[in-house]
Amino acid sequence: MQIDIIGEARRQAEICNACRYCEGYCSVFPALQRERAFSDGDITQLANLCHNCRGCYYACQYTAPHEFDLNLPKALAEVRQDSWKLHAWPAGFAVLLDRSGVAITAALVVSITLLFGLAQSLRPLSGDGFYAFMSHGLMVATFAPAFVLPLLALGVSLRSYWKAVGGGKCTLGDVLEACRSAGRMKNLEGGHGDGCNFEDEDRFSQTRRHFHQATLYGFLLCFAATSSGTIFHYGFGFEAPYGPLSLPKLLGVPGGILLCVGTAGLAFLKTKADQNLGAPKVWGGEMAFVLLLFVVSATGLLLYAVTGTGAVSMLLTLHLGAVLTFFVLTPYSKMAHGFYRMAALTKEAANARELRQKMETP
Amino acid sequence: MPNIEGESMHTSFDIVVIGGGNAALCAAITSAEAGARVLILEAAPKAYRGGNSRHTRNFRCMHDGPLGPLVGSYSEDEYLSDLMKVTDGKTDKALARLAIRTSEECLPWMQERGIRFQPSLSGTLSLARTNAFFLGGGKALVNAYYRAAKTLGVEVRYEAKVTHLEMSDARIEWIDYTQNGQDHRVAPKSVVVASGGFQADTDWLARAWGPAAKNFLIRGTPYNRGVVLADLLDQNVEQVGDPTQCHAVAIDGRAPKFDGGIATRLDCVPFSIVVNKDAQRFYDEGEDVWPKRYAIWGRLVADQPEQVGYAIIDAKALNLFMPSVFPPIKADTLEELARAMGLSPTALRETVDAFNAACGDVAEFQPTELDGVSTSGLNPPKTNWARPIIEPPFYGYALRIGVTFTYLGLKVDKNAQCSVGNQSITNLWAAGETMAGSILGQGYLAGFGMTIGTVFGRIAGREAAAHAN
Numbered sequence: 001m002q003i004d005i006i007g008e009a010r011r012q013a014e015i016c017n018a019c020r021y022c023e024g025y026c027s028v029f030p031a032l033q034r035e036r037a038f039s040d041g042d043i044t045q046l047a048n049l050c051h052n053c054r055g056c057y058y059a060c061q062y063t064a065p066h067e068f069d070l071n072l073p074k075a076l077a078e079v080r081q082d083s084w085k086l087h088a089w090p091a092g093f094a095v096l097l098d099r100s101g102v103a104i105t106a107a108l109v110v111s112i113t114l115l116f117g118l119a120q121s122l123r124p125l126s127g128d129g130f131y132a133f134m135s136h137g138l139m140v141a142t143f144a145p146a147f148v149l150p151l152l153a154l155g156v157s158l159r160s161y162w163k164a165v166g167g168g169k170c171t172l173g174d175v176l177e178a179c180r181s182a183g184r185m186k187n188l189e190g191g192h193g194d195g196c197n198f199e200d201e202d203r204f205s206q207t208r209r210h211f212h213q214a215t216l217y218g219f220l221l222c223f224a225a226t227s228s229g230t231i232f233h234y235g236f237g238f239e240a241p242y243g244p245l246s247l248p249k250l251l252g253v254p255g256g257i258l259l260c261v262g263t264a265g266l267a268f269l270k271t272k273a274d275q276n277l278g279a280p281k282v283w284g285g286e287m288a289f290v291l292l293l294f295v296v297s298a299t300g301l302l303l304y305a306v307t308g309t310g311a312v313s314m315l316l317t318l319h320l321g322a323v324l325t326f327f328v329l330t331p332y333s334k335m336a337h338g339f340y341r342m343a344a345l346t347k348e349a350a351n352a353r354e355l356r357q358k359m360e361t362p
Numbered sequence: 363m364p365n366i367e368g369e370s371m372h373t374s375f376d377i378v379v380i381g382g383g384n385a386a387l388c389a390a391i392t393s394a395e396a397g398a399r400v401l402i403l404e405a406a407p408k409a410y411r412g413g414n415s416r417h418t419r420n421f422r423c424m425h426d427g428p429l430g431p432l433v434g435s436y437s438e439d440e441y442l443s444d445l446m447k448v449t450d451g452k453t454d455k456a457l458a459r460l461a462i463r464t465s466e467e468c469l470p471w472m473q474e475r476g477i478r479f480q481p482s483l484s485g486t487l488s489l490a491r492t493n494a495f496f497l498g499g500g501k502a503l504v505n506a507y508y509r510a511a512k513t514l515g516v517e518v519r520y521e522a523k524v525t526h527l528e529m530s531d532a533r534i535e536w537i538d539y540t541q542n543g544q545d546h547r548v549a550p551k552s553v554v555v556a557s558g559g560f561q562a563d564t565d566w567l568a569r570a571w572g573p574a575a576k577n578f579l580i581r582g583t584p585y586n587r588g589v590v591l592a593d594l595l596d597q598n599v600e601q602v603g604d605p606t607q608c609h610a611v612a613i614d615g616r617a618p619k620f621d622g623g624i625a626t627r628l629d630c631v632p633f634s635i636v637v638n639k640d641a642q643r644f645y646d647e648g649e650d651v652w653p654k655r656y657a658i659w660g661r662l663v664a665d666q667p668e669q670v671g672y673a674i675i676d677a678k679a680l681n682l683f684m685p686s687v688f689p690p691i692k693a694d695t696l697e698e699l700a701r702a703m704g705l706s707p708t709a710l711r712e713t714v715d716a717f718n719a720a721c722g723d724v725a726e727f728q729p730t731e732l733d734g735v736s737t738s739g740l741n742p743p744k745t746n747w748a749r750p751i752i753e754p755p756f757y758g759y760a761l762r763i764g765v766t767f768t769y770l771g772l773k774v775d776k777n778a779q780c781s782v783g784n785q786s787i788t789n790l791w792a793a794g795e796t797m798a799g800s801i802l803g804q805g806y807l808a809g810f811g812m813t814i815g816t817v818f819g820r821i822a823g824r825e826a827a828a829h830a831n
Contacts, residue, residue, distance in 0.1 A: 015625055018624075018625040018627070019499075019624050021624070033484060058502070060501065061417055064409075192497055202505040
């Protein structure tokens, strides 16, 4: 299966390399045009560099019904999805990537039941705020491994990816370049700055780019909020609940709002966009992931809103269940794309830098 | 019986634009901006809308100082002189100057209507000063114009094939077209014809070229069959141009019959020898840099038996030109290559040996400029990049003529207006490839088709709206 998917993407990439009209849209085409023949690793790297902005599809004079039958965003989406499965670790979990909608639902049910059961049976005798329902020790015992182990698994996967795409040495500058590109969502700008195609065929708009940025920065703010809370707890002995003007709240509330808005927007756009320009069989799983992130942020905000009421117990279990699901499935859900994307952008930055250096020193 | 769209139709549309490519869209947008109610009748289905404009990539533009993506400056006189060189003087200078002069204001006009440009595509650096490249190519341009037209309330009917324009007293009375198997009739105040050449009608090509035309490939849309052009010429509307003249290039012989576009281009000729089906060379492959010779090789190949040529290179030349869409035929010996390409192994061996023997010192070989590395005592000579073909594996590409568009068309004046006898047709204008023969007598200048389409599309739109309002 792997070979056919890559073979189809290679066939299309060779046609693109003979045409080159799309070279201005994104990073994929300059990378593609550096090669004359494409190894499996080259195709995998191009696939992970592709942000599915669809500019090339709508501009293409060779899409069906033309006999060349180009649909590069789809071909690359399928390779991309397949590459995450190939590099998933432990390999047995790779199957979750194809069924991440089911996996998310199942993990959500199990997590909530588990947390509810644990919280009931190990109900703390004392504690304030959330800790009145679930002790701090229990939370840490559950979430520390659920956070660290998936990251370790992703580390193993990325190493395997880097080897497969022929990644060599990269500099700090390459990583920073990748961060700049992701931070601006440069590859969803369309090259002209008008944005990308997505929800309304060939119309360029910033909508998807902005919702994705809200999601990204919302997520990072929430993550920073949790990290600051952890530092407060262990570093300074300040325990939750924190006041409205404390760092965890100042970061978490705007983060939660951004994440809510971003994920809701992305989910809505996804219902408008043509499924056939992505990997159609994982559409449901991707949607489930976006909705999971929405549930994480919405329940987090609600939890703050209902402070001191009887709803906390139920919402806390729901929120923590969603967070646990999100953490555990990070390497086997759409969340993995962020890590592979950073690797691909870093490799592209390194390749572009090497080419520049080669041209400067004949 | 045609479904006659009665009185309501007379008042529904001021202007009908026939065709759906660049010139048609420029006309439709210009007249809609002037307040006219416009209907576009596009023969192709939506997926193939835009005619040959789908396959274009740039716009040749005069400019005094840097403009948009264009560097330096490109004066009217230099532009005209470039045009005179390729057409060998066969051009209407007044119309040519009009197209050239107006091109400068077109570029910002295009940007305002959603067209986005980029610096010269990789591999086309020689055009960075003269040609503005569309980001995403011609289909992206067409998409942007359809968006702009929609915003202005222009109505577009796809798969609407115009069959007849009824003319009396030098005026178009109505237009007949079919759509979804139904006959329709529409009677606008003004009509713009922008429906291209006739190159997709192989029978018409064969009437001009003889049976050889059956072996021609058509690089662009299969919908440019010249139906409207023929209908108007039958009614003695003034014509211009020679039916055998067209924009044609040498392309990969394996390209599809229609619509292969840019990807079927082959850039290997300067680094190869090109032989015909008898394995004989017939022209200097190294006459000039490829962009300047690109357009003559179509005709050269068309003059050979069975209208086919074969470019032969060896291993050292493979990476000197842009990759092409089909992989070359590859063999370890020339004899095997000849057999794989259907040539006589002995004859190809003799031709290559004679060529190799005529090659001299290759130390000065320089792929990106005229290097003067030539053959001696060979007929025809190869005057640049002549290196012996000795290093296996050997590669071969079949070449055929790919026709872009034909030049026989409607004769127009400076207002893009058509005429019958010596009388202007009061409500008929033409733009784009269907009238390009008014300016291009022969030869072709890269990006000039889009200049003609944009300039005369806008003029036709302006005049049609002025007449209707």
